[in-house]
Amino acid sequence: MNYGDVDAAITTLKPWFGDRLSVALVVRQQHGKDTTFHPVMAPDAVVFPESVDEVRRIVHVCADLRVPIVPFGSGTSCEGHISALHGGICIDMSRLQSIRAVRVDDLDATVEAGVTRKALNAQLRDTGLHFPIDPGADASIGGMVSTRASGTNAVRYGTMREQVLGLEVILPDGSLVHTGNRARKSAAGYDLTHLFVGSEGTLGIVTAVTLKLHALPEHIAAATCAFPDLALAVQTVIQTIQAGVPIGRVELLDATQVEAVNRYSKMGLVVAPTLLFEFHGSPGAVRDQIELVKDIAEANRGCQFTWAERPEDRSRLWKARHDIWWANMALRPGSQGLPTDVCVPISELASNILAAQEEVRQANLIAPICGHVGDGNFHLCFVVDADDADEMARVERVNRRMIERALDSGGTCTGEHGIGYGKIEFLRRETGDAFALHRKIKQAFDPAGIMNPGKIVGDLSKAAAT
Known part of the structure; x- marks a missing residue:
């Protein structure tokens, strides 16, 4: 593929964006490297738009000059998604941070692509609702759409695919389209919304997302259980699901992973294959779930089954789980x-x-x-x-x-x-x-x-x- 004159694109964009267009090496390198071992592949320039119209302006210029575009969310992807393999212009979407609407009665919200999952949940704190998809990093919503993100809650709520009702997308020619709507189901035409979900910025740039929200559970409890080997831990998970237990989360850590978590997050878990559970529902339902899972675990030689209901104890456990990346690097x-x-x-x-x-x-x-x-x-x-x-x-x-x-x-x-x-x-x-x-x-x-x-x-x- 022959690409056009990136210098001409930079020259055209610079008067519009001023110091929000950077060609500084350190800025370019930061935007050409994800969280993993992939080598730095920096763009030729990074632009920081603050509105949808500004994103469209950048895309129009790049389209006219046939210059590569690399959308950037929060830089937490893992497979080289943000590497500028052919140079070009990186569009950093982090300043599109408007939460356009939260509709409590309809359990949905429309947010711009730069809003992070933690920022959205902070905004929802007093509504009794939450957005449940939780990849380990505080990823941007636009990036989560682009990679079809998931996380620890997927066993109960599904992945990003199940949460997206509609999208606002800028296509490679600079045109703006809206896909989907706020209805909970539709049989109208091709499912363009979910074609863009997981497209990794290769079909267009997501600028806004309409998401499903969910009611906060009435009661939550977490539990941990150690096992003599991995096979028994996995068998416990299979039997728990087959029994129809509506678990909120279930995570597996092998012994090496537990050791890393203990060192980094100052936890006291038994160094053995371990399951982390979370249960959601009414207090009575949660107690019933815990007892059933405990019985299943013990039948598979699980031991040290402990659980916690205090929010601070649960938060500490799941923070340790989400900090696994840093725990592993510390090994x-x-x-x-x-x-x-x-x-x-x-x-x-x-x-x-x-x-x-x-x-x-x-x-x-x-x-x-x-x-x-x-x-x-x-x-x-x-x-x-x-x-x-x-x-x-x-x-x-x-x-x-x-x-x-x-x-x-x-x-x-x-x-x-x-x-x-x-x-x-x-x-x-x-x-x-x-x-x-x-x-x-x-x-x-x-x-x-x-x-x-x-x-x-x-x-x-x-x-x-x-």
């Missing part, structure tokens, strides 16, 4: 992280996790395991020396085999992190002949190939078979 100071992400049918979960754990051991790597196991999603977090070629080769082998096993099990190469440019090969294998259809969709929306080029389907100039 090896100066290291970098490579977080993996696969999702399999729940019946295949134990075999996939155990195989991955054994391969980590045989490869002499550090890679704690955690997962949103209620929906079959788990992660290895490799803690690596990215400059050690032999170590990185071992990491690549273990990661590849883990993904291939997931696909062979009827699973997916990514449950929530997305494709970026890091998993294009695996998406091609997963989708088979339908990969060509992915490319046709990209071509239809973005024939010039300027919108976050090189992500999901690769570069349009390359043959589909490559």
Whole structure:
């Protein structure tokens, strides 16, 4: 794909944006690196619009000059989504922070793309409602739409896909479209809303989102339980779901992960495979859920089953879970992280996790395991020396085999992190002949190939078979 004159785009945009357009190396590097080991691939300039009209102005200029555009939310993605593979203009959406409307009676809200999930929930604090999707980082809502984010609450509330009612999107030619509406269901035409959800900025730039909200549970309790091995912990999860227990969250930590959490967050968990539960409902219903899950856990040799209802105790537990990334990096100071992400049918979960754990051991790597196991999603977090070629080769082998096993099990190469440019090969294998259809969709929306080029389907100039 031949791209146009980025210097001309910068020259055109500079009088409009002034010091909100930066070509400073440090700013560009900050916007060309995600939270993982992927190398810095900086854009040629970063622009900070403060309105939808300003975003459209940037896109119009880039479209006219055929200059690549890389949308940027909060920079917390994992698969190189924000890497400027072909340079170009990065559009930082963080200043679009308006919460346009909260409709308590309808349980929905419309927010601009730069609003973060924590900011939205702070605004909702006195309404009795909340937005439940909680990836580990305080991601922006626009970024969460683009990567089809998930998190610890997915077993109860689903992923970002289930929360989006409608979108405001700027297309690659600069036109503004609205998809969806505020109705809870619709059979009207193609589902364009959910085509954009998970499109990683390759089809357009999300500027505003209409979201479903949910009532805060009447009562919440959390619990932890340790197990002698991973298989028994996973079996407990499977049996809990099969029993119809409406758990709010269930997370798995292997022994290495528990040790990292204990060190970093000053927790006192038993160093063994551990499940973290959260139960929602009336006080009586929560007690019944806890007793049933406790019985299931004990039948699988679970021990140290402890639970807490005080908000401060629950918050401490889940903060430790959300701080796992930093806990893992602290296991090896100066290291970098490579977080993996696969999702399999729940019946295949134990075999996939155990195989991955054994391969980590045989490869002499550090890679704690955690997962949103209620929906079959788990992660290895490799803690690596990215400059050690032999170590990185071992990491690549273990990661590849883990993904291939997931696909062979009827699973997916990514449950929530997305494709970026890091998993294009695996998406091609997963989708088979339908990969060509992915490319046709990209071509239809973005024939010039300027919108976050090189992500999901690769570069349009390359043959589909490559």
